[in-house]
Amino acid sequence: SALLGLLDPEWKVGDLGCGTGQVAEVLSPWVRKVIAVDESAAMLQAAKRRVRRLANVEVRRGALEALPIPDASLDALTCVLVLHHLPAPELALAEAARVLRPGGRLLLADMMPHDRDTYRHQMGHVWLGFSEPEITRYLTEAGFESTRLQPLPPDPTAQGPTLFAAAARRGTTIPHARLRTGARQPPHIS
Numbered sequence: 001s002a003l004l005g006l007l008d009p010e011w012k013v014g015d016l017g018c019g020t021g022q023v024a025e026v027l028s029p030w031v032r033k034v035i036a037v038d039e040s041a042a043m044l045q046a047a048k049r050r051v052r053r054l055a056n057v058e059v060r061r062g063a064l065e066a067l068p069i070p071d072a073s074l075d076a077l078t079c080v081l082v083l084h085h086l087p088a089p090e091l092a093l094a095e096a097a098r099v100l101r102p103g104g105r106l107l108l109a110d111m112m113p114h115d116r117d118t119y120r121h122q123m124g125h126v127w128l129g130f131s132e133p134e135i136t137r138y139l140t141e142a143g144f145e146s147t148r149l150q151p152l153p154p155d156p157t158a159q160g161p162t163l164f165a166a167a168a169r170r171g172t173t174i175p176h177a178r179l180r181t182g183a184r185q186p187p188h189i190s
Contacts, residue, residue, distance in 0.1 A: 004030045011075035014099060016064050016092070017082030021047030021057070027078070028054045035074070039063050064092035069099040076105040081163075083110045084127040093142040100170040106144060107167055108135070112151055114161035135166055143174030 007013070007030045015024045018036035020043060027034050034057045038044050044061055051057040062068035064079075064086060077096050083089040096106055111129035119125040130138075132149050139147045149166040 007031055008075065012073065014067075014069060014074045014077040014096075016067070016077055016079040016096065017085070018047050018059070019043045019082075021050040021059070023078050023080055024057050024059075025050055025054065028057050031076075032056060033058070035060060035069060037062050037064065037067060037069070065095060067095045067099050071098055072101045072104075074099050074104060075101060076107065078107045080109045081111070083108070084125050084129065087126055089127070089130075090138045090141065093138050093144070094174075097143040097170050097174045102170055102172045104170045105167065106139070106170070107165070109152075109163055109165045110135075111160070112162040112164050116161060129161055130164075132164070135164070139166070139168045143171050144168035145171045 004026070007027070009031060011031045012033045012035070013027055013031045015021075015027065015034055015036040018024050018038045019040075021036055024034045024036040024047065028051070034054075036047055036051070036057060036059045038047065038059075039062065041061065044059055047059050051059065060068050064082065065088060077100060079092070079096065083092065086092050093106075100106065113129040113131050116128065119128065135149060136147050145168065147166060147168040149164055152163045152165055154162055
């Protein structure tokens with residue numbers, strides 16, 4: 001909670017891919033407003049149950065590649081263990097840049113590269129993690145600056161892959177929406 005105390009109490013924060021609302025619930029006491037977004041109706045139902053008593057949390061249904069949030073309206077965003085589920089994570093990061101105000105912060109956590117192919121079928125993973133150069137490139141191309149990425153120490157009780165945490169600041173300008181040619185394609189899922 002010491003780190004949460006560093007959040008500005010006037011901030012409006014988005015929780016992208018909110019799932020059951022756990023991150024939104026944790027953020028709620030520390031900021032003015034939390035907008036929790038997910039595409040899954042089942043996850044949103046669970047999130048609504050979790051945050052029903054929190055007046056400053058709003059739950060919205062929407063794709064991360066087309067966020068139901070106005071341009072430059074958020075001060076910060078979280079995106080925790082979500083990108084590996086998305087066919088085009090770079091599009092979600094471009095949307096994140098669009099909805100953040102200039103100078104707004106993105107806090108991201110996801111998986112480092114791994115070889116657990118069974119995750120595709122068992123848990124719907126599209127990507128088997130991301131390397132530091134990949135995430136840095138995605139963020140830079142989306143209009144983020146000052147990217148820092150840190151692999152997290154392995155938890156001896158966890159069975160999953162190594163995770164990373166990344167932080168980036170939205171620049172004063174963001175590139176026009178564009179798709180990269182030669183973009184990395186997800187592996188074929190049979």
